[in-house]
Structures are given as C-alpha cells and as structure tokens.
Amino acid sequence: xxxxxxxxxxxxxxxxxxxxxxxxxxxxxxxxxxxxxxxxxxxxxxxxxxxxxxxxxxxxxxxxxxxxxxxxxxxxxxxxxxxxxxxxxxxxxxxxxxxxxxxxxxxxxxxxxxxxxxxxxxxxxxxxxxxxxxxxxxxxxxxxxxxxxxxxxxxxxxxxxxxxxxxxxxxxxxxxxxxxxxxxxxxxxx
Amino acid sequence: xxxxxxxxxxxxxxxxxxxxxxxxxxxxxxxxxxxxxxxxxxxxxxxxxxxxxxxxxxxxxxxxxxxxxxxxxxxxxxxxxxxxxxxxxxxxxxxxxxxxxxxxxxxxxxxxxxxxxxxxxxxxxxxxxxxxxxxxxxxxxxxxxxxxxxxxxxxxxxxxxxxxxxxxxxxxxxxxxxxxxxxxxxxxxxxxxxxxxxxxxxxxxxxxxxxxxxxxxxxxxxxxxxxxxxxxxxxxxxxxxxxxxxxxxxxxxxxxxxxxxxxxxxxxxxxxxxxxxxxxxxxxxxxxxxxxxxxxxxxxxxxxxxxxxxxxxxxxxxxxxxxxxxxxxxxxxxxxxxxxxxxxxxxxxxxxxxxxxxxxxxxxxxxxxxxxxxxxxxxxxxxxxxxxxxxxxxxxxxxxxxxxxxxxxxxxxxxxxxxxxxxxxxxxxxxxxxxxxxxxxxxxxxxxxxxxxxxxxxxxxxxxxxxxxxxxxxxx
Numbered sequence: 126x127x128x129x130x131x132x133x134x135x136x137x138x139x140x141x142x143x144x145x146x147x148x149x150x151x152x153x154x155x156x157x158x159x160x161x162x163x164x165x166x167x168x169x170x171x172x173x174x175x176x177x178x179x180x181x182x183x184x185x186x187x188x189x190x191x192x193x194x195x196x197x198x199x200x201x202x203x204x205x206x207x208x209x210x211x212x213x214x215x216x217x218x219x220x221x222x223x224x225x226x227x228x229x230x231x232x233x234x235x236x237x238x239x240x241x242x243x244x245x246x247x248x249x250x251x252x253x254x255x256x257x258x259x260x261x262x263x264x265x266x267x268x269x270x271x272x273x274x275x276x277x278x279x280x281x282x283x284x285x286x287x288x289x290x291x292x293x294x295x296x297x298x299x300x301x302x303x304x305x306x307x308x309x310x311x312x313x314x315x
Numbered sequence: 316x317x318x319x320x321x322x323x324x325x326x327x328x329x330x331x332x333x334x335x336x337x338x339x340x341x342x343x344x345x346x347x348x349x350x351x352x353x354x355x356x357x358x359x360x361x362x363x364x365x366x367x368x369x370x371x372x373x374x375x376x377x378x379x380x381x382x383x384x385x386x387x388x389x390x391x392x393x394x395x396x397x398x399x400x401x402x403x404x405x406x407x408x409x410x411x412x413x414x415x416x417x418x419x420x421x422x423x424x425x426x427x428x429x430x431x432x433x434x435x436x437x438x439x440x441x442x443x444x445x446x447x448x449x450x451x452x453x454x455x456x457x458x459x460x461x462x463x464x465x466x467x468x469x470x471x472x473x474x475x476x477x478x479x480x481x482x483x484x485x486x487x488x489x490x491x492x493x494x495x496x497x498x499x500x501x502x503x504x505x506x507x508x509x510x511x512x513x514x515x516x517x518x519x520x521x522x523x524x525x526x527x528x529x530x531x532x533x534x535x536x537x538x539x540x541x542x543x544x545x546x547x548x549x550x551x552x553x554x555x556x557x558x559x560x561x562x563x564x565x566x567x568x569x570x571x572x573x574x575x576x577x578x579x580x581x582x583x584x585x586x587x588x589x590x591x592x593x594x595x596x597x598x599x600x601x602x603x604x605x606x607x608x609x610x611x612x613x614x615x616x617x618x619x620x621x622x623x624x625x626x627x628x629x630x631x632x633x634x635x636x637x638x639x640x641x642x643x644x645x646x647x648x649x650x651x652x653x654x655x656x657x658x659x660x661x662x663x664x665x666x667x668x669x670x671x672x673x674x675x676x677x678x679x680x681x682x683x684x685x686x687x688x689x690x691x692x693x694x695x696x697x698x699x700x701x702x703x704x705x706x707x708x709x710x711x712x713x714x715x716x717x718x719x720x721x722x723x724x725x726x727x728x729x730x731x732x733x734x735x736x737x738x739x740x741x742x743x744x745x746x747x748x749x750x751x752x753x754x755x756x757x758x759x760x761x762x763x764x765x766x767x768x769x770x771x772x773x774x775x776x777x778x779x780x781x782x783x784x785x786x787x788x789x790x791x
Contacts, residue, residue: 153767176336176507177764178535186532193540211464215472224476234476237559241484244552248492248545252499255541256526259534261502263527275510277530278503280336280763 144267144315145171145287146298148307149276153179156282159305160185163286166301170290174268174283193258197251204246208239270314285313329426329765331608336763339609343757344511346604354752357603362748368741375735376451384454386731393714393726395452400706401736402448403560404588405441406486407581407702410553411589412438413493416500417549420542426617428765429609432504432758433600433751434593435497440746441592442490444739449482451735478562485559492552496545499538502528503760557585564709570651571713574639580632584702587625587672590618591698596747598688598695600756609757612686619685622698626676629705633669647718655712660725664708671701 150156156173163171164187173182183190212235216222221229256262268274268285277283284305286298302310346355379386389396412434419427450459462483464472473480505525512518528534561581564572594615601610640652655665675697678684685691711726750756 173532174530175532175535176530177503177760177767178539179532182532183536188533188536191537191540193537194544197544212475215464215475220470220472224474227476231476237478237481237555237562238475238484240555241481241488241552244492244548244555245488248495248548248552251541251544251548252495255499255537258537259528261526261528262523266527266529268529268531278507278510279340 138312138314140288140295142315143288143295144270144313145285145293146295146302146310147268147271147274147283147285147313148302148305148310149271149273150282150284150305150307151280153282155306156284157182157185159284159302159307162305163284163301167292168286168290168298170287170293172268172285172287174274174277174285176278176280176282179282191258193251193254196254197247200250201243201247204243205239207246208242209235211242212238267313267315272309272311281308329611329613330429330762330769331611334608334762334766334769336766339757339759339762339766340507340511342605342609343755343759343762344508346751347508347753347755348511348513348517350513355603358748358752362745365741365744365748368738369745370741371734372738372741375731375738378731379451379735380456384452386729388726388728388732390724392717392722392724393711395710395714396726397728397732397736398448398452400703400710401739402445402452403581403706404703405445405448405739406560407557407585407588408592408699409438409441409445409489409493409589410557410582410585411593412436412441413489413496413549413553414586414589415593416496417546417553420546421550425765425768426613428761429606429611429757430593430597430614430618431761432497432500433596433756435493435500436747436750436754436756437589437592437596438493439490439497440743440750442486442493443746444743446486446490449486478559478566481559482563485556489552489556492545492549496549499542499545500758500761501754502526503530503538504755504758506530507759508755554582557582569713569717570645570647571636571640571655571709574636576632576635576639580629580635583625583628583632584705587622587629588699588702590622590625591695591702594618594622594691594695595699598692600751602688604751604756606757609762615688615691616682616685619679619691619694622695623676623679626672626679626698630673633673650716651713654716655708658712658716660715661708661712664704664712668701668704668708671697671704675701 148159150159153175156175157179160171160173160182164185169187171186173179173186175182209232213230213232216231217229223229224231227234268283271283271285273281274283284302284307286293286302292298299310387396387398389398412431415427415434416431419431450456453459461467462473462480464475473483502525505521506528509518509521509525512521558578558581561577565574565577567573597610597614597618601607637652637656640648643649654661656662675694678690679694684694715726716723
C-alpha cells in the first residue's frame, strides 16, 4: 500500500471535535522511538496501533500491566471448587447411593470433571475478560477516522496522542509529532 | 561433524526469504477476498463432492434415528463397534491442532505460526464429527442432555463416577475451548480482512466478526496475555481429553482394556494421527494457494519428525500391551493377546496395523523422505488408516472374545456403518473448504511478528546455535 491510497489529512477539525493527533510510521523502530520520546515529553493519554503485537510497546507507552492473569487464576480456583462441590453434593448429600462399594465421597473419581470445569471457567474468563476490557465489540472508534488507518492492520504503525492528555496542545503536540519523522501527522476527528 | 550447506539450510527456514508484512497479507488474504466469480474451479468441485458425502451423512442419521441402532452392525457382545472406533479416531485427529497451537507456542517454536490456524480449524471440525458419534450411539440421541447435570423432574444427577460422563465434560470443554482459542486468534486477522475488503458485504461481515478490533497497544497487551494463558490452559486440556477417552477403556475390567498404559499411549496415538492429518491437509493447501514460502519444507519436516516420534511411542504401546498380557499371568489377558495377534478372525487387522503404523513410518528417518511432499502425503494416509485399525483392534477383538466362550460373538459391519463414516468426511471437508474460502488459513498477524523478528534476529534458536558455532559462511 503506497501513500497514493491515503486520503489527505484533515486539517480543519474544530477543537471540540478533535480526538487527538495521530502520527503514522512505516517502521516499528520509528514508532518505538516516538513512543519513548512522547513519554519523556510527559504525554500520558496516548496509544499506539500496530498490525502485530510489538514486544515492550506497552511499557514504552506507560501502560500498566494487565490484571488478566490474576482474574483467570481466581476463575480457575472458583471453577475447581464449583466442579468438585457439584459432584460431592450430588453423591454425598443429594442422592447417596452405594456404587461398587465405593465411599460416597470417592474423590479420585471426581478429579476429571473438576479439572474440566476448572479449564472451562478459566479459559472463558481469559477470553471474555480480554474482549470485554478491550471494549469489544465496539461499533465505532474515533481512531478509524485517521487517514490511511486501514494500513494499521497491514504494515503501518500509528501513535495517537489524545486531546484528553493534560499536556495536549494542538500546535505544540503537532510540532512534537512532526519532529519524530513520521510519514504524516493527521488530526483525528472524534 | 560436517557443516551442512547449500539448500539444506534453505529448507530449514521457518518462512521463505524476502517476505514482508504486505506480501503476507496479499498471499494469504487474496484468495479469501476475491469475488465468487474468481473462486477456483477445484474449490467448487471439492465442495460439490463434499456436499455429496454430507448428504450421505444426513441420510444415514435420518435412517439411524427413524429405524434405530439396529441398522448398525454393533450388537451384543460388540456393543461399541464402528461408532466408538470412529469417535476415537476423529477426536484423536483433532489433538494435533491444539498441540500445535498451544504446546508449541509455550515451547516457543516459531515454526508453528503458519500452520496453527488451519490445524485449529481441523481440530474443531474433527471434534464436531467425534462429538456427534457418542450422541448418535446413545440410541435415543434426543435425550443426550440427560448426561448433563441440570435440575430435572427425575430428581437425578448423572453418574459422575463413570468415565462415560467424564467424556462428556472433557469433550464439551475441549470443543468449546478450542472454538474460543481459534476465534481469539482470528480477531486481529478478521480486522485485517475488514480493512482490505473489496465490497460492502465483505466489509460488513468482517467488521462484525472482528468486533471492532483496532490493534492498540493496550488491546494487544491483554490479547497476548489472554492468548498465552489460553495456550497454557489448553495444553493440559488436550492431554486430559484423550486420557479420559482412554479411561473409558482402562477403567473397565475387560482383557486388553484394563491397562494403565492406555492414557499416555492413547495421547501419543492421537498426536500421531493428528500430525498425519495436518500433513494430509497442508500439502495440498500450500500447493493450491501458493503458500510454499509460508508453509515451508521445515514445517513438513518437523511434522514428519513428530509423527515418527509419536508413532514409535505408539509402537512401544503395542509391545507393552502384549508384555503386560503375558506378565499379568491372567488367562483371559493372555488369550486376548493371542487372539489379537494370531486369532483366526482378526489376525489380519493386527498385522495390517503393524504394517501401517510401524513399517510405513520407518522411511521418515530419512531427510529426503521428510522433505518429499508426495511421500509424506502417502505415508500420512497410510498412518490414518493404521490409526483406524488400531481402534478397531482394541475395541472389537476384546469384545468378540472376552471371558466365557458361550458369550463370544462376531462383529460384522453394515452398509449404514460405512455410510455414516464416509459421511463424516463430507461434513469435515465441507467445513474445511468453507473455512479456507472465507477465513485466512494462516495467522497473518503472527506471521508479521515473525517477519519482523526474522529480519532483525535469526528466527530459529537452533539456527542461532549453528551460526554461533560455524559463523555466517555456513549459510548460502
């Protein structure tokens, strides 16, 4: 995809309609350098958009580590307890029945189902928590208004500094981003 | 030790030379995004044949349900027969997909990346086929939900101590977690398809399916953690599923089944059959879509090595079964072993099994065979037949002659047994053809990460070791 496909950057977005300023890079190293510079310059409300996961980019942008792992651990423990309880309840309290002379709480027999329910609950927690916390499904996001943003899923890298940042200043931020040698800087309409 | 040079290290590459993110997109997504008029002819022909077999599948199910399980050959004493043989066969095939996507991710094997997507699809479609078999085998498939623990007017719970109920939980969890894992992996690629769409319909379809993914660093952070955890969760899951199926046999007291070797040996057999199916699908797929630079000789070679390794574990399992039968000193076990190897009825099945699963894989020790797609394709088909025979031998030979000669009997399959079995191929092939037409058969986001990594580092730890030892001149 070459630049000829890209729409010209919109430059007359009123302040109230402005979501942020987006710089487009064609090399991941340039994006990483820009992210470092933006963080050093004190910007916080920003995000980068890349076609594939870039290792360490979240740290460069100052994104806190996700809590997903802990949530999944809790879900797994809850799953294990629920799975075992279901079988224990059915066999010991609800309908005690002598099967082959086994004790009512014949726990080794309950391990497989306990394990499967642990897996089921923790896997779906991991998947659904990721989707939910990422705000998906989402029908509209302002970043898609950035010119040539469709290349962000192909081979371009975007850094967007948002207007809600305390340091955001339309002219100063524009200058800052242009100093990072992007392909272009464009205004993103909300 | 000599340094291997020339085309050897070229075939070691995980991806061909000169790939870029854009090129990967084009080669993988173009066949998906072209309009119906440009769909290749072989795809339509394949779909027509698959739909033919799928109709046979549906007719077989209608006949089965309207008439009853008497249309099948299984009866006392062989109550399990073809439905369970085919169930175990199909679910085993599924295992390679999860192993590639989960285990090889955890082991940081970069070569998994270009084959994991379609291998996961293969898993799901195989599990669909497998999961329907025990339900149809119930005799009254419409009350299959009695196996689930739900509040009911019978005032009963299912028998949680029975491996048959463990099966339900294992396969149910496996099917749903596989679909989840596959879909999560697809989300960024669906977003790529959305951005490359040629028509409003495609754009709408892929936009909805991709849930509005925008590839932000925050999203990728959670995505990667979730994906890694799903892999870590799926790995023991896949081991548990076939172990549970093995326990359907091992927990019973029948000669030849009641054996502690069953779970690990079944898991190895599942991976063995699964890699055979991966090769059966990958070899035509890379040819048809021109994916030779993404699914390289390295993938075929490694899959063949895994097939050889797990195949030899399975052969060891056969030997242990026979040794155990002798060492147990139990008359019935010893008779079963004799009957399996030399018995008048089914000796051919055992020896054919040895020919398929032991003799046929021996050429895989040779590099030239592992890097010959035609040879691999043929060996993989032989292995698939061998793995079917393995389940046939385990199930029918034990059941035809167990303890009392007065209750011995024979097992003869019927037309509807085979019609249903061949029909499952129709379902599998239909789903697979639709998958390669509508969804990217290679995980493009992961491939782009690999391209980036490959451009800056050596993509393969083993290649790195070789470079450290022999220097650059070892490469052409």
